[in-house]
Amino acid sequence: MPRLITPETPRKGDDRYASRAYSDMTATDLHDPAVLNNRGVALERQGRYEEALAAFSAALLCDDDDVYAWNNRAVILTRLGRPQEALLACKEALAVDRSCIFAWVTYGTVLGRIGRYVEAESAFAVAEDLDPQARALYPGNSTMTRA
Numbered sequence: 420m421p422r423l424i425t426p427e428t429p430r431k432g433d434d435r436y437a438s439r440a441y442s443d444m445t446a447t448d449l450h451d452p453a454v455l456n457n458r459g460v461a462l463e464r465q466g467r468y469e470e471a472l473a474a475f476s477a478a479l480l481c482d483d484d485d486v487y488a489w490n491n492r493a494v495i496l497t498r499l500g501r502p503q504e505a506l507l508a509c510k511e512a513l514a515v516d517r518s519c520i521f522a523w524v525t526y527g528t529v530l531g532r533i534g535r536y537v538e539a540e541s542a543f544a545v546a547e548d549l550d551p552q553a554r555a556l557y558p559g560n561s562t563m564t565r566a
Contacts, residue, residue: 452478452485459491471495486516493525497532505529520549524556 459474472495478488489512496505506529512522527542546553 450481452482452488455481456485456488456491459488459495463491463495468495468498472499483511484515486512486519486522489515490519490522490525493522493529497525497529502529502533506533518549520546520553521556523549524553 455474455478459471459478462468462471462474472492475488475492475495478485479492482488489508493505493508493512496502496508506526509522509526509529512519513526516522523542523546527539527546530536530539530542543553546556
């Protein structure tokens with residue numbers, strides 16, 4: 420089950436250690452999309468967005484059906500000011516898993532940021548249909564780690 424990481428989530432410890440741990444893991448297992456995705460999340464938490472984007476892209480090279488990596492790629496592209504690319508990543512995430520609440524929320528967030536409010540509200544409505552608690556995810560973009 421994914422664990423939601425939001426900008427508001429309190430950090431435990433120093434993220435440099437998490438990044439180092441993911442670096443050590445990827446050095447031995449360069450083809451595990453879960454490891455690469457989680458490394459991207461650790462880099463994102465440090466504000467190292469370009470490196471996080473590279474990690475999510477590497478995860479997708481290993482498994483292009485990884486909804487977590489597609490969603491996280493969309494989050495990072497949004498933070499980097501690349502909303503059109505983020506929309507494409509959201510669409511890919513939803514093509515992989517139409518029931519992924521996080522992907523619907525990210526999609527709605529990106530649509531809202533580019534002024535497509537009616538479509539954004541529709542995306543949020545789908546997320547709420549899937550889980551009435553989805554509205555709690557709206558304030559910030561979310562990246563997901565994989566177990």
